[in-house]
Every structure is written in structure tokens, then in C-alpha cells.
Amino acid sequence: MDHPSVIRPAAHASYQQDKMGKTTLFESPRLLVGLNAFEPGQEHALHAHAGMDKVYQVIEGEGVFLLEGRELPMRAGDLLVAPEGVPHGVRNIGAERLLVLAILAPGPR
Amino acid sequence: MDHPSVIRPAAHASYQQDKMGKTTLFESPRLLVGLNAFEPGQEHALHAHAGMDKVYQVIEGEGVFLLEGRELPMRAGDLLVAPEGVPHGVRNIGAERLLVLAILAPGPR
Numbered sequence: 001m002d003h004p005s006v007i008r009p010a011a012h013a014s015y016q017q018d019k020m021g022k023t024t025l026f027e028s029p030r031l032l033v034g035l036n037a038f039e040p041g042q043e044h045a046l047h048a049h050a051g052m053d054k055v056y057q058v059i060e061g062e063g064v065f066l067l068e069g070r071e072l073p074m075r076a077g078d079l080l081v082a083p084e085g086v087p088h089g090v091r092n093i094g095a096e097r098l099l100v101l102a103i104l105a106p107g108p109r
Numbered sequence: 110m111d112h113p114s115v116i117r118p119a120a121h122a123s124y125q126q127d128k129m130g131k132t133t134l135f136e137s138p139r140l141l142v143g144l145n146a147f148e149p150g151q152e153h154a155l156h157a158h159a160g161m162d163k164v165y166q167v168i169e170g171e172g173v174f175l176l177e178g179r180e181l182p183m184r185a186g187d188l189l190v191a192p193e194g195v196p197h198g199v200r201n202i203g204a205e206r207l208l209v210l211a212i213l214a215p216g217p218r
Contacts, residue, residue: 004195006174006181007188026190031162031214033190053140055212057166059186065115072115077168079116079210081135081142086113101188103164105140105214 001025009059013037013099020044020090032107036090038063038098043091052104054082056090061098064091110134118168122146122208129153129199141216145199147172147207152200161213163191165199170207173200 001007003026013035014021021037036044038061046066056065057079064071065080066089074080082088092098110116112135122144123130130146145153147170155175165174166188173180174189175198183189191197201207 003190003192004174004176004181004197005189006183007190008186009188010186025188026162026164026192028162028192030160030193031164033164033188051139053135053137055135055140055142057210065113067113072113074115077117077119079118079134079142080114081112081116083112083135083137084139088113101166103212 009035009101010099015039015097027107030106032104034102035059036100036102038090038092038100040092040095040097044089046087046089048085048087049104051084052106053084054088055103056080056082057101059099059101061092061096062094063098064093065089066091118144118210119208124148124206136216139215141213143211144168145209145211147199147201147209149201149204149206153198155196155198157194157196158213160193161215162193163197164212165189166210168208168210170201170205171203172207173202174198175200
């Protein structure tokens with residue numbers, strides 16, 4: 001993908017039947033911009049990134065953000081920041097597909 | 110603002126009559142997550158960040174991304190990545206307010 005260019009995130013979603021689908025839109029030592037695509041019922045279990053901040057933004061669909069000991073309902077447009085070391089995840093509890101923008105800084109080494 | 114929590118970006122927009130309004134949603138040494146709010150006609154002129162990648166995502170409204178020698182129309186949902194050193198900007202050419210999520214990595218020192 002060439003940058004800078006105008007990206008419609010949903011056009012790059014990769015849904016998979018067996019697990020969450022992932023797409024990378026941009027990657028550098030500083031930043032990873034990707035998409036997490038969830039069929040109904042799929043989830044990305046609670047996990048944490050040492051030394052990396054994560055930003056989620058819901059592109060389409062609805063579900064819950066998974067945090068330690070709680071779940072937060074989310075819908076298109078919602079944003080959540082999981083600072084480094086804070087466990088987080090996503091579950092699609094809706095009947096439709098769920099697409100989430102996932103940004104990590106710094107990028108994976 | 111506490112993190113992690115669910116954020117509706119538009120609820121945090123700060124529009125100003127004299128120039129683009131800015132809001133910081135999250136800041137760390139790794140990442141800045143902010144909002145740029147443009148009244149009709151306002152712009153953030155072409156500029157570049159040495160050693161920092163920038164991600165824009167349009168929350169509401171329409172306008173153009175400013176790049177060297179060209180302008181790219183954008184509307185709600187569109188995303189653009191300006192890798193480090195690449196000049197970029199935003200202009201609200203619409204009749205409504207324009208709100209853009211602006212993410213920088215690493216965060217400003």
C-alpha cells in the first residue's frame with residue numbers, strides 16, 4: 001500500500017472463518033496500523049503488550065472491549081486506548097461482522 | 110481522561126473561531142492521540158514531523174488532505190498515513206464542521 005493515500009479501512013478487511021482476521025495497513029519501527037476483523041462470536045482474548053500502547057477504534061459492527069474483570073460495550077466510532085502493559089481484548093457479541101482499527105506504538109520489533 | 114475507557118471522539122471536540130481547535134485524548138512517550146477540529150474554511154497548513162509518523166482518521170465532516178502538490182478529498186471514515194518527514198495538512202472545504210483524529214508516534218518530546 002502506498003502512503004500517503006486515502007484509505008477506506010473496510011475495503012481492506014480480511015474476515016476468516018476460523019479466527020480473527022488481521023490486515024496491516026502501515027508498519028514502521030514507530031507504528032503499526034492494522035485491522036482486526038471478527039465474525040460473529042469471534043474474539044481476541046485478553047492480552048497485553050509490554051512497552052507498547054494500543055489504540056482501538058471501531059469501524060463497523062458492535063461488541064465489547066475486554067478488560068481485566070470487566071467488559072465495555074462498544075459500537076462504530078468508539079475509541080479505546082490501552083496503555084502499555086494494560087490487558088485488553090475484543091469480542092464480537094453482535095450478529096454482524098465487527099471491524100476494529102488497531103494501532104500499536106512503537107511497531108513490533 | 111482515564112484509560113482504558115470507551116471514548117466517543119466527537120464528545121471531546123474543541124472548535125475555535127480563530128483557528129483549528131486541538132484536544133489531547135492520550136499522550137505518552139510512544140504515542141499522542143488527539144483531535145483536530147476545523148470550522149468551515151479553517152485549515153492546518155502543510156507541515157512535516159521529522160522522525161514521527163502521523164495517522165489521520167476523519168470522524169465527521171468533509172474536506173481535503175493537503176499533500177505536496179496535490180489535495181485528496183476525504184470524508185468520514187477515511188484514513189491517511191503520513192510517514193515521518195512527509196508533508197501533510199488538512200483543510201475544511203465543506204459547509205459543516207470537520208473533525209479529524211490525529212495520531213502521532215512517537216509522542217512529542
